[in-house]
Amino acid sequence: MAGKISMRAKREITSALAERYRASGRLEKGRILDELCAVAGWHRKHAIRALSADGASGSAVPRRRGRTYGASIRMALIVLWDSSDRLCSKRLVAMIPFLLPALERHGRLKLSADERSKVLRVSAATIDRLLSDVRIAAAGGRRRRAGFSSAVRRQVPVRTFNDWGSPPPGYCEADLVAHGGMSVSGAFIQTLTMVDVATGWTECFPLVVREAALVVEALERAQNLFPWPVCGLDFDNDSAFMNDTVVSWCRSHDVEVTRSRAYKKNDQAFVEQKNGAIVRRLVGYGRFEGIDAARSLARLFAAARLHINFFQPSFKLKEKHREGAKVIKRYLPPATPYERALVHPHLNEAFKRRLREIYRTLDPVALLAQMRDAQNELGKRVDQRAGKPAMTVAPVQSDLTAFARELGDGWKQGEQRGIHRRRYVRRKPAPRRPSMLDPYIPMIEEWLAAAPHLSAVDLLSRLAAHAPGQFSGHQRRTVQRLVKNWRSKVARQLISSTETILSFQASLAV
Template identity: 60%
Template sequence: MARKISMGARREVLSTVTERYESAKRAEKGRILDALCATTGWHRKHAVRALRRSATVGPGRMEAPGQRKRRYGATIKDAMTALWEASDRVCGKRLKVMIPTLLPALEQHGRLQLGEADRDRVLAISAATIDRLLVDVKIAASGGRRRRAGFYSAIRREVPIRTFNDWNSPVPGFCEVDMVAHGGTSVAGSFIQTLTMVDVATGWTECLPLLTREGSLVVEAINRAQSLFPWLLRGVDFDNDSAFMNDVVVPWCREQKLEVTRSRAYKKNDQAFVEQKNGAVVRRLMGYGRFDGVETARVMGRLYAAARLYVNFFQPSFKLKEKRREGAKVIKRYHLPSTPYERALAHPKVTPDVKKRLRDQYRSLDPVVLLAEIRATQDELGNRVDRRAGHAGDLQRAFTTTTPTSAATFAKTLGKTVTAGEPRATHRRTRRPYKTRIRMPSKLDPHIAAIEGWLAEQPQLTALAIVGRLSEIQPEEFGARQHSIVQRLLRALRRKTADQVVAAAPLPGVVDGSGYVGPDPPTAPLVEQAGKA
């Protein structure tokens, strides 16, 4: 109740009990204070002060807050501003140490002339008071912009850090979570994000598309992923993205009894497991193009629905076994490649019921059918890449049937189109029509014949000399600013003349040495030639 009562209601309660509190005995006053604190949520000392203030002013009226007498006036503020500028604008804690050195120097040069009392106040001022006095000065110095702390910095500080070496072979259920942006070459506007969740123990990977980077959508995606993982989630490890470190995601995870941790800022290796899947799974499936819109998100959902089964049940991956350093060399050893499904079956902490359910699901899957569905959805996404939402109505529907005939048809194409190019349409570069350059008219066009005549008479003529002659003809059109365009024209004309000279020159006779009839050149060593002689 104390958190829901409004300020107006608190004032009404206070004015009601003030008169009774003043006329009550000591024991009765204690009971009134207890009831007032329970109703308003105030601290006991604050309630006592409020009752006394209300009794002095009168019930139903509010006393203006008392103003302390200022100890540091305009003179001290002006002195601190000068000292702050003389210190090269350092912080208050550093300026406090520099004041005994800077103050005599400024007095010596006539910048400060302080009385004895003001000088003692400047020398005794604290670092916190310096910062308070210089708040508006610093804002004005920075151009009116005030630096503010990150909105979610408090929540981020509450979440403990977990590095790569802190996992220590966890049980299945602890996941690393990250986002992959599908913004193409620009992050402007709204585009689809992929939420990637990787189980640290088994490598089980779940990917879900998000329309935007929003905390509520992250919560829905994690809740959806909980139903996709074969086991219960036990913990989530985020990076420092504000889409995770906010007042929506972190409290929800704690309500779900999930252990929440985060990586260090700018330390990608702290989330090595999910960073590996971002490239090996998400980028391999989606490429680096831009995707946006609800319909595209639905197609991505179908792609991830097929890919999760193909990746987790049929695609083996490496997992680090040990890593040691020998001098400057880091030696890594890996386990044999295995699928997340195989790691789950071999893990002792996975229950027999979960293993049985995974085996039954594995027997019902066909990797060729799954790959056919993946390629079909990639073809549709390949038509949507880099297209804005709402402008893809003429696109063909994705191939979604899973009948044995379609799987057999797809299987017959495997291995026969290896040299045809990239099989994943999301990785193909879109062919754009070549735009023919249109030559814009130049003010030199009417004078090209005259310039060619000048060059024929004086081949060594420079661009400055040509500009000078043109300015004599049309002074309002030509001047020193036209030097660069005349220089380009001069270079093109001389190249054209050189090509004409080379094309018109007669070809020489035999140039390969076969027509030479003179004596053989002395190519043998001198000793051999002397012996032959």
């Protein structure tokens, strides 16, 4: 019967039962409440409030209760809160039984027996209520507020790795890769990486600075570069994405926006693996700044996108299941994003035809040569400050025929590329520390010239006799190195003199 009567009828029934309800005992009130809840479909608490309402004003009669914690208790809590270095209320409640006796013992706080019992049984919620204005004043008159991106973040739904399923082409994950080198201070270039979940198609865009407007420009360019329309974007919780500029742009272009969970990188596993396998492998870990370096990165990504998406196969997870503590993963056969797009059933045939036309015009060796040229150009800009005319580097153009000829022999020079970190080469000779043996070196050389068989122990004993108190067994290793160097020098002199004599005798024989 609940829900079949009007609100006017419910009010009439309540008005008829209210006077009898207020005059009844406990058992009779329970029967009246059961009857009203069954007829009106109300919750029991709502029925109690409606039957307890004052007939003249139509509002429930407020229950009057005296204040439990007065001004003295509030002042004591302020002292305790300040003495605890302003802890939160839940930690302060646990600390009061230990802190209060210590303050009373040293005369910092004086409470009566009743006040002391109230302070000891106060709850964390009561402390928050009594000290709310005190905390605001201590914080400079401002409440702690969440960042601007938090409001936008709450409007974007969360999507985990398991929520993807098998989406059609057009649903992408996006992430930023910082090119700040060993420091994140100042402004440096960042790469926006976008990966299609269904096919693995990857696009990279360099951003001169980390700014929402530049992210939107990169997304607009991505719509033109992707072979199919972008239908959805999954971001992390970065404020560069979780802002009104980027989210509003996506919604105005009918692009579904989702985000990963905070501190759960596996939710964006598709783009995270491309950050290392593509961006870091192509660019490295150096620092890049300025517009010129961004242009070089754009050249590199323009050639790499075709080489990666058409000629570089990658693995894709087929299934995974857990057996006890072990997770078993099975992968599909390696395939390029181009191959996955051609066989995908949800992709329009017009898009597949366009991909085949692009594939017939591509030369993988020419693309690889363009990538190497851009990498060599970036290698001259890595870890250099932007904005100086002397830093300008002209694009390198290599001979395609010579590059193709060296493909079979390039492995002999190792994996060194222009973007790789250089090995440290010391330009200045290491300074030699002065030795206590320096004043005695001529004397030692005379002893060795007279008796080459002398050992370091013999020489050290002679030095101790010559300069008492200066030498001990701790200098034995130093004397051994000195003897070794002297014998090597004498041996080289002997060999060179022998060669001179032999050449002289050979000239006489002729």
